[in-house]
Amino acid sequence: MPNWNSAIKKIDINNVASVNVKHHSELFISEVEPIMKLNVRGKSRDFLSMIGKILNIILPTEANTSTTNEHITALWLSPDEWLLFKNNVTNRGTEETIIEENLYKNISQKKLGSVTNVSDQFVMINIQGQNLYELLSSGCPFNFNDFKNKKGAVSQTLLNHTDVIIYNEEINKINLFVRRSFSAHLWSWMNDSARFI
Amino acid sequence: MFLINCPYCGERDQSEFSAGGEAHIVRPKQPTELSDNQWAEFLFMRKNIKGVQFERWNHSHGCRKWFNMVRDTSNDKIHAVYKMGEKPPIK
Amino acid sequence: MSKNLRITNNRFIDQTSKISFKFDGKTLYGFKGDTLASALLANNIHLVGRSFKYHRPRGIMTCGSEEPNAIVQLGKDPSMTEPNTRATEIELYEGLEASSQNCWPSVNFDIGAINNFFSPLIPAAFYYKTFMWPANFWKLYEYFIRKSAGLGKSPSQPDKDIYDHRYLHCDVLVVGGGISGIMAAKTAAKNNLNTVLMDDKNTLGGTTLFQQNECFKINNSYSNEWIKKEIKTLNSFKNLTIKTRTSLAAYHSYNYLLARENLTDHLDLNEKKDKIRQRLWKIRAKKVIIATGAMERPLIFNNNDRPGIILSSSIKKYIDYYGVKCGKKISLFTNNDSAYETAISLNNSGVSVNSVVDIRDKTNSLIVKQAEKLGIKIHWKSSVVNTNGYKKINSIEIMKLSDDNTATVGKKIIEECDCLGISGGWTPRVHLFTQSGGKLKFRDEDNVFLPDKSELDQISIGSCNGDFELDEVIKNSVKLTNNFLKVNNNDYENLEIISSKEIDKKNIWLLPSDIPLGKTKPFLDFQNDSTANDVKLALREGFKSIEHVKRYTTTGMATDQGKLSNMHALGIIAETAGVKMGELGTTTFRPPYTPLTFGVIVGRNVGEFFDITRKTPMHDWHVDKKAEFENVGQWKRAWYYPIDNENMHEAVQRESKAARDSAGILDASTLGKIDIQGSDVSEFLNRVYTNAWSKLEIGKCRYGLMLNEDGMVYDDGVTTRLSENHYLMTTTTGGAANVLSKLEDYLQTEWPELDVYLTSVTDHYGTVSICGPNSKKILSKVIPDLDLSDKEFPHMSFKNALIDNIKCRVMRISFTGELSYEINIQSSYAKSVWEKCFDAGKKFNITPYGTETMHLLRAEKGFIIAGQDTDGTMTPVDLQMDWIISKKKYDFIGKRSLYRSDTIxxxxxxxxxxxxxxxxxxxxxxxxxxxxxxxxxxxxxxxxxxxxxxxxxxxxxxxxxxxxxxxxxxxxxxxxxxxxxxxxxxxxxxxxxxxxxxxxx
CATH class of the missing domain: 2.40.30.110 (Aminomethyltransferase beta-barrel domains)
Structure with missing residues (x-):
């Protein structure tokens, strides 16, 4: 197996649960170990029901929301686009490949929509703590007043001029998805910003 | 900085959007049958009026959907937003 | 001369904590709570600067942000100094060092002051007029003008302070923490609205906080006692955020506002370190309540600019709030009742008031009667016609006004004084309202501009809305706030209010003197040194528009933006031109309300965070190999890899040679990659590229050129057919985001019938490109199972492969003209695959090359780079690429434009x-x-x-x-x-x- 490299720090984190835990007055930031992420797109009813059948999940159709089951979470990105990600890491490679191939075969190849592996397109960063929204408001024009209290809420917006997807996992706990090439810079910015919270 | 009500995502800061010029200019289905002047009319001519204008906007840092907006360019008031393919809610 | 002008029974200044500071090199003392201005006045220092044009001595004139004169340079280190700060806004801290501006060698002896004696020779627009000719002399003039131009000195070193930005969303923003702002904020908070109350001072309460006068009572308490209790109740609301030392800078459309919070400016030097100095709040408020109050107007008369001439309400604040006497023998000059509040305050603190000079006929309001009861002398229907004293006022000349108010009559009275308080009435602070696009209306009765119509969800309350009497302020603010918030707060109903009422009003914009007008110096704009005579001259010379007069005379164009001068300039113009003031309009108030530091505008977007940087998965490898980097869009791309002190040319020559002679390796990860799926992809590609795509077989790659509708080349790249309905498009590095957005645009708006889905995978894959005659040998070592024969794997085709169990895609495509392979692999593994290729290639002297060598190699082959060889004006025909334009296709983006009269x-x-x-x-x-x-x-x-x-x-x-x-x-x-x-x-x-x-x- 070739070495897996984090975009954020120059360390090999094969078999390490999480890296770069930053503790700063009620603020924890950590990179989540690479997990499978899939982008799925489609418009038809058949598309929605096929996804439901394969993954046992109903894709959210309400804007800025998500659905989740034991294994997978689905984030609404647009009326015909969703981001799916595995809730936790299992045997990297095998199980993920099965899910992806199954979806590809039944969605893409059957002309119901598209299934694209974006596991490495995004780096997933977990931020938690009471000061989390102060950190975000240092560089994000989005109004978190309602979002904060709404478990499962999703928003695509800008953080320090960088596109991000923010998912409210629990109160004062979010997962942030940022494109890999931007992640080191954003990570650095977040750590710098955290100094002033 | 406007506050724009994306027809899909709701109210968002203007920095999440990009403007795409005048709305309701349909690309001709048979461009090759047009004269230079007719093609130029589609390609170059835009109203750019002071007052109520119909515009295309893209929620480029959000859902990436294009939509239409009715905006008064004299005071930046947004009168309406509506999805692509929908009829303008205001004349 | 006694240096201590401080009274002892003061409630706002902590006279137990002494603070030392330096002004113009001299060590002085003040107390915690002082401003630099109040501390200077307590030390009997009035002269703090020289005026801009004539270098006349100038003193502290106000106690707030409208200060035109007391503009000082802060900091002792010339490399880190900050110019143009207002002494009236600087809170005193241990270690503060300040100095006067615009004077040399010192504020007491200023060589430029010679301009004052030549002042008849320096009228309005002197510089415009004089240095116009002869034209070729400008080179000579410029040197001297530049030397004497500008206020203060700029720092020469980068700002070491830390600044920050923060977004804030609230239901209600209340700007101004005076009595109306406090009541409004409480009303909003009580009704569960997420509320923010801000004020630029260090405490809430406005002027009511120190208004202890029999004539202003609420429910039998002095108004200052009542407001203190109100402020205390604010602390109980969790949904109310109070921000003091926070100045609202700008009010934009959609209730988007910017405010600057001073966090450490008031702290002692050693406490400031490593903290954020100022924070810019970017506020989005559903509703805005403006309660910014009013500011006092000066009076315009001969020599009204001497040190020691201070706004009457400021003298009151200095004595009531700071416990500082602005003089020992103070005279007051007014056209309204508010100077009497000052007279009473001074009297109560044991400062003798010489007299009040009032331009009105005798008036009998409550407060005037109280002043008379205290034995304060009043000169009715009189005016100050001149003042004396060079560096500090020492006497005033008083004369009676003629019945038509255009001249002075009778005997001249000379009154000795060391301070003159002036009050010309009040100007509502409507700046924020107009910044937001609101339209003003004019009230003739007391010559004020008031908020009228606004498109935004906002109101103005209190004296910024034209209510100047305590009972009106309370009554109207409560009513307006309740209506605006659609609530019914009855906390303030049935308050018993005592408030003195002004009965008589009178205003003369330019007060007459016994000296002919041309020989007087009635200053309008103190900072830019323009007088009423300059404005009149401009009108005589034919300027009519207020905007033109402003620019010609520079009235209102200094750092204070004419806060004190604008109304009088308008008044004098209207009077001289014989038009009504309301019809004349005002000049435009532009943000920021008070000057902002560059630091706070930039925030933390400095140094590392000046711009976003994107890095490829192999970035660290390039760093380790000491590559020089090039910015391509936001990407950091390896430019070349110098060895042993090679310069760029040497490195590029070596890299280029190696790539053609044996093998080179390039990080191509930055190329845009779009995953395209759907049943109509081939039709879609036919429409977006100039060439034909219908017959592209699975497993094959094709180069495409994308045009704009105007027929000009927009982007190019190779697209691969991965399976029946699945393609991978590559774009240029810089064009990736725009191409995706453009393609989405067509799919969503012009061709919604096409079954095509686009997903960006640029970041998902890292791309290792190996080229050169030995590239096949190297690849065969990295992926031994892959058949690399030309028959199985020809040029312009692709194969799925595994590298150590990780799936990857190998394309045989070439941008160099060499045999070449590109491996696309999940980014997390790309660095390790890169290293693997590098190791496998060592035997063949595989040479990493950067973007410069890539550009050279493709130029040898005549391959274009969209954006370098094209600039948005080149058609494919212009590029001699006619071969790529399909003749058979009915339509594609830009096709019709290729035979417009101009393109052919x-x-x-x-x-x-x-x-x-x-x-x-x-x-x-x-x-x-x-x-x-x-x-x-x-x-x-x-x-x-x-x-x-x-x-x-x-x-x-x-x-x-x-x-x-x-x-x-x-x-x-x-x-x-x-x-x-x-x-x-x-x-x-x-x-x-x-x-x-x-x-x-």
């Missing part, structure tokens, strides 16, 4: 190759190309777009665009440079391997 012109600029006569001469990119050198004016035929020295051809090569270039092949042209003219010959664009033999080497 034969003499368009066209891409050609250039060879220099001297093969060692390298042309400069961007250099102009001409046909004849002796013709004037020289006709520019085109320019060089790419130029390199080719180590493989051992000569200089270039690409250029030249008018009618296609037909000029073989012709000689010239490239004139600064010191020489270079001869070139037009050639074909392909310099190397025209037969493409190397692709299969």
């Amino acid at each position: 012109r034969e003499d368009r600029k066209q891409l050609v190759g250039l060879l220099t006569e001297d093969p060692n001469e390298i042309l400069e990119e961007g250099a102009q190309i001409v046909g004849k050198t002796n013709k004037q004016p020289t006709e520019m035929l085109g320019h060089v777009t790419s130029s390199y020295f080719s180590p493989n051809l051992n000569k200089s090569i270039a690409l250029a665009v030249i008018r009618n270039g296609k037909k000029l092949k073989g012709q000689k042209m010239f490239v004139p440079m600064k010191n020489k003219t270079i001869s070139v010959t037009i050639t074909d664009t392909v310099f190397l391997d025209k037969e493409n033999k190397r692709l299969n080497a």
